[in-house]
Amino acid sequence: MTTHRKVILVALATLIMTPASYGWGQIYKVIDGENGVVFTDKPSVMDNSSNQSVEEVELKETNTAAPLQVRPPSTANSNSSRESQAVENPTVKILSPPNESTVAMGPGNFSVSASANPALSAGERLILLIDGVAQGEPQSSGTWFIEGALRGPHDLVVQRTTTRGRMIAASDPVKIYVLRPSIR
Numbered sequence: 001m002t003t004h005r006k007v008i009l010v011a012l013a014t015l016i017m018t019p020a021s022y023g024w025g026q027i028y029k030v031i032d033g034e035n036g037v038v039f040t041d042k043p044s045v046m047d048n049s050s051n052q053s054v055e056e057v058e059l060k061e062t063n064t065a066a067p068l069q070v071r072p073p074s075t076a077n078s079n080s081s082r083e084s085q086a087v088e089n090p091t092v093k094i095l096s097p098p099n100e101s102t103v104a105m106g107p108g109n110f111s112v113s114a115s116a117n118p119a120l121s122a123g124e125r126l127i128l129l130i131d132g133v134a135q136g137e138p139q140s141s142g143t144w145f146i147e148g149a150l151r152g153p154h155d156l157v158v159q160r161t162t163t164r165g166r167m168i169a170a171s172d173p174v175k176i177y178v179l180r181p182s183i184r
Contacts, residue, residue: 026041026056028054028055030053090117090124092171093117095115100177111146126141128144153178154175
């Protein structure tokens with residue numbers, strides 16, 4: 001007889017000789033005369049006093065749940081790829097004024113605000129162009145106040161640049177119309 005078969009026969013013999021109630025044994029609750037409670041697997045009375053009671057405890061079915069499925073860490077890779085795309089594809093957008101808006105009668109003053117995504121790094125700046133002409137120096141803020149714009153249509157573009165002047169991204173152009181009274 002091979003060693004493998006011997007091991008199997010010993011395991012089967014052990015299982016057959018083990019009582020069926022082992023592991024599923026009955027539990028008893030013993031209450032003594034002073035209301036002390038003891039839980040045990042032996043129904044015999046703990047001492048010889050007659051004022052003890054013994055009750056069988058009925059166990060309810062064990063509450064179980066299936067294990068949670070562990071997802072593979074592919075979401076971390078997709079998050080990092082989204083982050084790297086954001087870094088590779090920085091954007092800038094003019095928030096106000098809206099496209100095709102009109103600056104009402106007056107001296108031609110209006111403000112422009114823009115946002116950069118992701119936020120500007122230490123070596124990046126924004127510059128506002130009106131009709132292709134830079135308005136002031138590049139800055140880290142996304143707000144400008146324009147005074148005395150000439151009457152007529154104007155195209156606004158905000159560029160995201162390095163401190164050395166290389167353009168990284170540009171907003172879509174926004175057209176505005178400035179209304180000013182003319183003197184004849």
